[in-house]
Amino acid sequence: MPTATLAELSAQNVLHARARLGEGPLWDDTKQALYWVDILNHRVHIFEPSSGDDCHWDVGDVGSALALMAGDRLLVALGNRLGQLDLSSGTVETLHTFDFEPPGTRFNDGKCDPQGRFWIGSMSPEHPGQAALYRYDPDGSVHTMETGLTISNGLGWSPDGSTFYLTDSPQRQIYAYRFDGATGEISDRTVAIDLSDADEAIEPDGLAIDTDGNIWTALWDGGCVACFSPTGESLGRVTLPVPRPTCPSFGGPNHQTLYVTTASVGLSQQEIQQGFYSGDLFAIAAPVPGLPTHRFGA
Template sequence: MNPTATAVQNVLNARARLGECPLWDWDAQLLYWVDVYNHRVHQFDPATGRDRFFDVGDVVSAIALAGEQQILMALGNRLALLDTQSGTQQTLYTAEFDCPGTRFNDGKCDAQGRFWIGSISPEPQQAALYRYDPDGSWQTMETGLTISNGLGWNPAGDTFYLTDSPQRKIFAYRFDAATGTIGDRRVLVDLGDEPVEPDGLAIDTQGNLWSALWDGWCVVKCDAAGRELERIPLPVQRPTCPIFGGAGLTDLYITTASVGLSQAEIQAGFYAGDLFCLRTDATGLPAHRFGGA
């Protein structure tokens, strides 16, 4: 058994094609997550085991808490608010991508309520990272990416993390919270010697990074200097993103994928696409709301 985690539990037989972007709603004690290619935003209640979903009619790759009973969604090329009572949508912003086939990918809100969202491109180095502010302004923050993925901030709020999965790297940037700018990029974690890709990530109160390793059958935990501390094995090949939840933010929820796997690979990882959870001795950071509400 790993020193920081108990046994992994399968908490939802979701069989998602591409489960992604788990999001813990502290106020409601609910877990939101998406099934990208099935166009669904899920709402899971750990207390009852009940899972319901909204069919949003488009590829949905990232979500954030927003106003009362609202979720901010990143769809194919637009950002929209989802009303979790009625299921209705309100488009906030539509992006124009230069490279055909590009769409939005992973995203999160910073402590000031700004939404950071990356893209994924079929062409190398044609994806980017953007920032959408509550006042409706739109900024390009980084270019030259291929799959802008796993992002977050350290507990002090002065370092920003960004993953480019095909490069197999997690980058660290100096972050200015007041202006919402990033700079001085450096490689924090380099997995270039392994046949895995770092995907989504979560950060705990000690500043450790927990990254899901696509094709790696595990979540890797690294300290703030990028040193690997441990790997937590999972029964599926393609974990996609972890997030801390539960009453004490000590439960690590992990979404997974079945997309692209052969029948033999699915048999080897029979629970591909399901939702997993494990208790840890770490404490996560709460999710920030769009607009700072």
């Protein structure tokens, strides 16, 4: 993919959401709609691109990540617990509660693997190295998969399912692991993308993988989505008119629209004025289709 191709792409503002902390976009092929969360406003949204309509459910807690479930339900990561949101009634049923230490630790980004297991990381920004990555299986069992993290973030799988990616935002690194789909185990961690030496004060946030295996990551305080090859080569960036993009996700009929959530939290008045559309939802016509969304229990 030529760098010039990415430089020519533009991000279209498709929803004036003004979210405090938009995150976790998740495409539903059945409904042809995008679920996403506004973490600090405790809302799970559904956006319908065909009409431009957006509605939300108040889940009563910081909801940071989602997964599709059978029936009209969503798996939701809420603070220190996993729950299922009944979309017809708006009620949330707790499935599993975690005893996080130290205080202030909460869930962050999460995603289902191709086998239907839900991977979810925690964040503990005030206590570096105290966050972790967990795997929640359809049988209700919970497995700790990685420790020593600070803000467990963007995660995904290569098209052939042999590689698992995980971001630790304050370290400014995206890790690659060998992934065993049959057992759900990860091993042999390496650094796939290293931004720790970059002059910019940016952090990799959420990520998405396309069908060529390229890694698309939102750069918090970088005002863009960056694309890297499977070998870690920088392929370029797509600029957004806001400083804090949070997470990309492929969607649309052919999975060739890259939706990007953004945040307004923590910005000064001057920064908000300069990035007036902070917290809105954007869409980019991607040159390569993305991988489909995996359902919990699939």
